[in-house]
Amino acid sequence: MQTLRSRQASIAPLGIVLATGALLTGCGLAEDIADSLDTSNSKLHHVDTGAEGKESGLLADWVPDDAEDVHVLQRTTGSERLLTFEYSGGMPSECLEIDTVGSPTQEELAAAYETDARTRDFEVTQWSTEPTMQAEWWSAGHESRTTHLCGRWWVSETEGVFHAFAAELNG
Incomplete structure (x- = not known):
């Protein structure tokens, strides 16, 4: 049986992989973040x-x-x-x-x-x-x-x- 801690441990790397992939594929995430910080x-x-x-x-x-x-x-x-x-x-x-x-x-x-x-x-x-x-x-x-x-x-x-x-x- 999978515990809450083991589920969180398996989800965290997936989030990192998706975020990194989005940045590397140029989907605009990094640009959107930069635009939102532009004052x-x-x-x-x-x-x-x-x-x-x-x-x-x-x-x-x-x-x-x-x-x-x-x-x-x-x-x-x-x-x-x-x-x-x-x-x-x-x-x-x-x-x-x-x-x-x-x-x-x-x-x-x-x-x-x-x-x-x-x-x-x-x-x-x-x-x-x-x-x-x-x-x-x-x-x-x-x-x-x-x-x-x-x-x-x-x-x-x-x-x-x-x-x-x-x-x-x-x-």
Whole structure:
């Protein structure tokens, strides 16, 4: 007859084997544990193409599938995002050109934000107009170069390099 102690002794090695196997097979357990211990308020992502980023849910639909070298700095405690990518095809057609570079009007913001599920149910004034995060590929004040609004994204393009900033919901 097996005692409680002998059953516990036989179950413990099984648990160790399963946990070790999970870590070695890359099932994501170690990554899930690491993510749960991450106390930063932002996360940097890189994907090779726009299609790859959209497939994973990282990128908005307006980002071209053919975009390359895509970097996203994502606020994990809110909606703010910084984005850069290379693309030679010009500004996506679904983006709204603004009249004054770097200074979209309330009406332009309302029209663009209405097309984005994250912003459509809020007043324009509830959204930030400049990023608070920093990245080495995002120069301070870059939002002042905005020429288009793509949903909630403030976007500019120079020589095939796109920079975009997604607004943060204020307080």
